[in-house]
Amino acid sequence: MKTLIKAVALLAGAVSIAVLSGCESASATKEEGFKGTLNVVSQTAVAAKASSTGIAALAAIPANPPIPSDNKQSDAKVELGKLLFFDPILGGDASISCASCHEPSQGWAWAEDFSRGYPGTVHWRNSQSIMNSGYYPGSSWANSVISLEKQALSAAKAAVEGNGENDIMEARMALIPEYRKRFNEVFGDEYPIISNAWRAIASFERTINQTDTPIDRYLKGDKKALSEQQVRGKAVFEGKGNCIQCHNGALASDMEMYNIGVPPAKRWEEDGLAQITFRFELYAKGSNEELYRTAKADPGAYFRGKNKWDLGKFRTPSLRYTMYTAPYMHNGAFYTLDEVVDFYNKGGFDEDNRTTGWPKTKSKLIKPLGLSDDEKADLVAFIESFSGDEILMDKPDLPDYAPMFTLEELKEAKK
Secondary structure (H helix, E strand, O other): HHHHHHHHHHHHHHHHHHHHHOOOOOOOOOOOOOOOOOOOHHHHHHHHHHHHOOOOOOOOOOOOOOOOOOOOOOOOHHHHHHHHHHHOOOEEEEEEOHHHOHHHHHHEEEEOOOOOOOOOOOOOOOOOOOOOOHHHEEOOOOOOOOHOOOOOOOHHHHHOOOOOOHHHHHHHHOOOHHHHHHHHHHHHHOOOOOHHHHHHHHHOOEEEEEOOOOOHHHOOOOOOOHHHHHHHHHHHHHHHOOOHHHOOOOOOOOEEEOOOOOOOHHHHHHHHHHHHHHHHHHHHHOOOOHHHHHEEEOOOOOOHHHHHHHHHEEOHHHHHHHHOOOOOOOOEEEOHHHHHHHHHHOOOOOOOOOOOOOOOHHOOOOOOOOOOOHHHHHHHHHHHHOOOOOOOOOOOOOOOOOOOHHHHHHHEEEE
8 A cells, every 4th residue: 555655646746747847946844835744746746846956947838737547638528517617506505606706707716805705604715716727736725635626526515615515416417407418428427426527627627728928938939928128027036036936837836835924814803704714714624722712814734734834834826817816815915916026025014014923934035125116017017927818708508407307207106
């Protein structure tokens, strides 16, 4: 068994390294990066980073994301996944869908500080975009799920997200003839099986990508793809600003965990329902009594391994498609890229001089940058080069419910 686990880990690590074109760089220590319990893919990516030297250069993103061997793509599967992505039947009360928190017109995310919650609740973190998510070695702000398939499951069933139950969701799909037909054609299911719903949704999400951006064209040799201001911004990004330390490789993210100093959400000071969700999540994730009673900030990656040095750490977000995914950070603390750059320029402090609720774990990489106004403007312009044209999609026509049996068949069954 140990040999098998080791083999799987090595294979997953090889896939991560190849796909992300050298995203993993620089050493991971107790002070920097993440040392908790991650999924196989992400943990091997961290190990690969620790064993490499230097910082990975920015790279053009591959044309297509990796496809898992146990969930091959097909047009029929992708089309089924698209329907299910927009269909609210996969949840508790059939009122919200994946698209409710990952709206195409809002960067395939949700344009508020906290994501939408299940009716009667509110979420506690910012909704991440699904754009290019098929390239990621893990999912969520703390890499807490191993794949898009697992992410779909966890979102649909989490109490303050979908709040769904497997039997109810399967029953709803079984009452829709179109879904019975499609699940049979794609998976061979006599009636829709919930695990295959997550596989279909993940297949659809792996088609939501943006690979032809100004920075991609520039890195492939088109030196006119960036404006003069963006070229100056690239020099700041890779030099004085030192953004490249963490935002590197094909995704402009090392996929590591850091506490960069983002202050606690102000919303918790005035929104009682949001505060209730925060305390509920602390309880649900197994915090001790002291943490539950006293925490004023999101513990982040701490919940992966319960190590104090991971308090307040979150995954480095990709810079791709960020023109459309405001607000930024795990709690939506900043609504513009200018605010984000100002925050870094001040050494991890916001305009009110607030910083992380976990100062002991704040990264030593975060320090005042001394950027001029022109340098900050150039840097923002360069960050915008990681986004191409906005990718929109209309909601598809969803199939209707229909009785599984006619009245006559029911009468006959009762005899």
